Amino acid sequence: MKELILGGARSGKSRHAEQRAVLSGLDVVYVATAVAGDAEMAARIGGHRARRPESWLTVEEPLALAARLEDNAGPGRFVLVDCLTLWLGNLLAEGEDVFRRERQALLQVLPGLAGPVCLVSNEVGHGIVPANPLARRFVDEAGWLHQELAALCDRVVWMAAGLPLLLKGAS
Amino acid sequence: MKELILGGARSGKSRHAEQRAVLSGLDVVYVATAVAGDAEMAARIGGHRARRPESWLTVEEPLALAARLEDNAGPGRFVLVDCLTLWLGNLLAEGEDVFRRERQALLQVLPGLAGPVCLVSNEVGHGIVPANPLARRFVDEAGWLHQELAALCDRVVWMAAGLPLLLKGAS
Amino acid sequence: MKELILGGARSGKSRHAEQRAVLSGLDVVYVATAVAGDAEMAARIGGHRARRPESWLTVEEPLALAARLEDNAGPGRFVLVDCLTLWLGNLLAEGEDVFRRERQALLQVLPGLAGPVCLVSNEVGHGIVPANPLARRFVDEAGWLHQELAALCDRVVWMAAGLPLLLKGAS
Numbered sequence: 367m368k369e370l371i372l373g374g375a376r377s378g379k380s381r382h383a384e385q386r387a388v389l390s391g392l393d394v395v396y397v398a399t400a401v402a403g404d405a406e407m408a409a410r411i412g413g414h415r416a417r418r419p420e421s422w423l424t425v426e427e428p429l430a431l432a433a434r435l436e437d438n439a440g441p442g443r444f445v446l447v448d449c450l451t452l453w454l455g456n457l458l459a460e461g462e463d464v465f466r467r468e469r470q471a472l473l474q475v476l477p478g479l480a481g482p483v484c485l486v487s488n489e490v491g492h493g494i495v496p497a498n499p500l501a502r503r504f505v506d507e508a509g510w511l512h513q514e515l516a517a518l519c520d521r522v523v524w525m526a527a528g529l530p531l532l533l534k535g536a537s
Numbered sequence: 538m539k540e541l542i543l544g545g546a547r548s549g550k551s552r553h554a555e556q557r558a559v560l561s562g563l564d565v566v567y568v569a570t571a572v573a574g575d576a577e578m579a580a581r582i583g584g585h586r587a588r589r590p591e592s593w594l595t596v597e598e599p600l601a602l603a604a605r606l607e608d609n610a611g612p613g614r615f616v617l618v619d620c621l622t623l624w625l626g627n628l629l630a631e632g633e634d635v636f637r638r639e640r641q642a643l644l645q646v647l648p649g650l651a652g653p654v655c656l657v658s659n660e661v662g663h664g665i666v667p668a669n670p671l672a673r674r675f676v677d678e679a680g681w682l683h684q685e686l687a688a689l690c691d692r693v694v695w696m697a698a699g700l701p702l703l704l705k706g707a708s
Numbered sequence: 709m710k711e712l713i714l715g716g717a718r719s720g721k722s723r724h725a726e727q728r729a730v731l732s733g734l735d736v737v738y739v740a741t742a743v744a745g746d747a748e749m750a751a752r753i754g755g756h757r758a759r760r761p762e763s764w765l766t767v768e769e770p771l772a773l774a775a776r777l778e779d780n781a782g783p784g785r786f787v788l789v790d791c792l793t794l795w796l797g798n799l800l801a802e803g804e805d806v807f808r809r810e811r812q813a814l815l816q817v818l819p820g821l822a823g824p825v826c827l828v829s830n831e832v833g834h835g836i837v838p839a840n841p842l843a844r845r846f847v848d849e850a851g852w853l854h855q856e857l858a859a860l861c862d863r864v865v866w867m868a869a870g871l872p873l874l875l876k877g878a879s
Contacts, residue, residue, distance in 0.1 A: 374833030
């Protein structure tokens with residue numbers, strides 16, 4: 367099963383994905399896309415890490431997500447990716463070539479992975495259109511990516527106030 | 538049937554509305570409210586246009602939306618308006634008198650139109666309250682307009698990641 | 709019954725909460741958290757007040773929400789709090805100690821209140837992540853507060869275009 371967990375900031379996306387991982391009863395591989403570039407981000411990463419069971423394997427991958435999924439997904443393993451929005455920001459910072467290559471690789475690899483994969487991503491497009499062209503680009507790319515991934519996933523959930531709302535698939 | 542398709546940026550609103558138009562089996566009139574004021578907007582307009590069937594009649598109307606609906610709606614025709622948020626921005630740029638007149642005209646005309654009409658609009662009020670008073674005004678007016686239109690429509694859909702979530706009416 | 713009404717700006721949250729109050733058939737206590745610091749806010753407050761029945765008791769409380777709920781909640785009374793986002797902003801402006809004390813007090817007091825309470829709050833975390841650290845903090849705290857309150861409430865509704873979407877509980 368491929369899952370996409372969407373929601374706003376602090377909507378409970380990561381926690382819901384972590385519960386899905388625990389409920390699977392499988393070995394869990396946690397793919398972290400965050401890069402601790404400043405103290406605030408380091409604190410956020412630390413907070414997420416403290417909540418995860420020690421038995422989970424953590425893989426840090428800011429860019430080559432498709433390759434890491436191919437390495438780690440398989441029967442008996444639950445792969446949790448948190449989160450796609452940071453990954454997207456990392457890709458766009460690397461330039462158009464890296465962005466297009468890695469984005470396309472994820473979309474190509476995802477359907478063929480043998481085991482369950484759960485992707486967490488931020489909904490960022492429901493506020494006022496940003497005045498900053500880079501922010502506008504980011505909002506566009508996040509929205510388009512979510513549409514393409516949702517079409518490939520079996521289950522899509524939108525989180526609000528820690529509560530899951532099913533957009534696709536069974537609860 | 539009157540429909541309102543809401544959703545964030547790149548949530549698949551236009552595509553869903555276009556699918557509704559195709560599924561209707563009717564002649565389609567596409568009312569475009571966008572004005573190509575800069576290169577970015579021209580590119581967005583071009584992208585939308587390339588996706589539409591050639592058989593559709595396109596009507597460009599940045600302001601007098603009620604009049605264009607009265608001209609074009611009727612049995613056997615599906616009228617698709619994309620999008621209300623740009624129209625609202627156009628109206629507010631023209632000043633209070635034009636804004637109030639055209640907004641009121643749309644609300645008065647809509648219920649009496651004989652054929653199906655599908656209105657696409659952006660959800661912009663779920664981010665942080667904008668510091669800019671004009672942006673705040675825009676968020677307020679968009680929200681109030683959506684409420685009044687939703688009360689008049691038979692079907693209201695909220696889009697996320699290309700997936701429709703029904704807020705009112707039947708799927 | 710404890711209820712949480714979430715939604716974006718001008719999504720119809722207050723109106724929905726007011727309808728719930730009227731439908732309850734109980735005496736209504738309206739707890740207003742807004743402080744009329746400028747003309748725009750005074751106008752917003754005036755608009756809300758003009759819509760409320762004269763029989764409702766209005767209590768203004770920018771900070772000590774838990775104490776006001778203890779004073780006013782009880783069998784035969786419907787307490788409506790509008791809104792938590794303004795209250796949260798008021799608390800953060802007072803400093804960390806007041807913020808932590810009052811936030812914790814609300815979470816402790818809410819489950820034990822004898823009568824129905826309806827809390828209105830703004831969803832602010834679905835736009836682009838704000839560049840301003842204070843805005844980012846506000847988005848984080850609003851999201852975390854919503855998660856904790858939603859877990860304590862019997863009914864959670866997300867409003868869009870004046871239409872309620874049930875996230876938890878029965879309609």
